[in-house]
Amino acid sequence: MIVDSHAHIFPPLGGPSGFASKRGHTRYLQHQMAGHHMPTQRTADNTITSRQKLIEGDGTTLKDLTDVDFHGGGFGRLTWSVDGANYHKQYLPPTLTQLSAPPELMVAQMNYIGVDRAVLQTGHLYGRLNRYISNAVKQSPDRFWGLAMIDEWLADQPGQLRTLERAIGELGLHGLWFQTGNLAMHERNEAFDDPVFHPFWDHVREMRIPVYMNVTPAAPGPDPYLAELAAFGRWLERYGDLPVLYPHGLALSRFMTDGRIEIPEEAWAPLENSNIIVELLIPIFQGAIWEYPYSEAQPILHEYFQRLGPDRLAWGSDMPNVERHCTYLQSLDYLRNHCDFISADDMEKICGGNVTRLFTA
Helix, strand or coil: CCEEEEECCECCCCCCCCCCCHHHHHHHHHHHHHHCCCCCEECCCCCECCCCCCECCCCCCHHHECCCCCEEEECCEEEEEECCEEEEEECCCCCCCCCCECHHHHHHHHHHHCCCEEEECCCCCCCCCHHHHHHHHHHCCCCEEEEEECCHHHCCCHHHHHHHHHHHHCCCCCEEEEECCHHHHCCCCCCCCCHHHHHHHHHHHHHCCCEEEECCCCCCCHHHHHHHHHHHHHHHHHHCCCCEEECCCCCHHHHEECCEECCCHHHHHHHHCCCEEEEECHHHHHCCCCCCCCHHHHHHHHHHHHHHCHHHEEECCCECHHHHCCCHHHHHHHHHCCCCCCCHHHHHHHHHHHHHHHHHC
């Protein structure tokens, strides 16, 4: 069985998407676009420009956002206006004309290339989607596993436990999505491993659900990322028994200099925990600078395989976003057809078996 560990469904990104207001939602998109690797383009002529004015200061918190009339622009674009001129980033493929990806679209894509199941990941930039994802899971229970979202920066408050319990117990979702950088984005000074959050994590342990731990600091550069990975390592000292999937894999762009990627040893250290499954997700990030079949990734994929082994890796696509760089089939075949050092049996684990085990054990 082929399982995509990383797929998305969402209503139009320019709308409220479960938030109380449109702006309540789009501020997360604006913050994401401020640091996103896709280039800023002037809409009038599509020229690439360094001008964006989406954020001020160090850009860590939502308070740093500027007032630029940020909104959805159609055809995969997120758009804003500065001094009468319109700018955009091509965050989604242009085929998503309404900036939406309904569950029926994901099922059709899966049927087309032969993917049996997918994990529906989430996040505030897509909206408050627990109920939206729940409806998709109930509509296609044999095709989707769905992740629940909380307000991470409020994880020390009882209301977030109730949100998670409802999402799992009543809405029928299967695991927790947790994005660590959202704490700093909302001006929390504590790291996510701080004792103030232990009651939340203790309860997650009791629930015996998988955790998709997206270790992504709000600040750019390698040093904040390494600091967040260190917090992840400390968290694992207490919660290493939890089943964890590390989405995206290591953030390769944070370790790239002059086209060369050198991953420091301290970045690998937290991933050595035997309960962690790490996603292999090359095209969504490196596809902007490398061409299919991403031969430059072969040494990195080989190192993943040598260090972690076939039981602790999982294929993910990041559909539909990945189609701004390659097709859905190519997002699978660069791995399945071009890694001669991985046997057919081991590839079956990476392309489905390990994620199936995560959600059915």
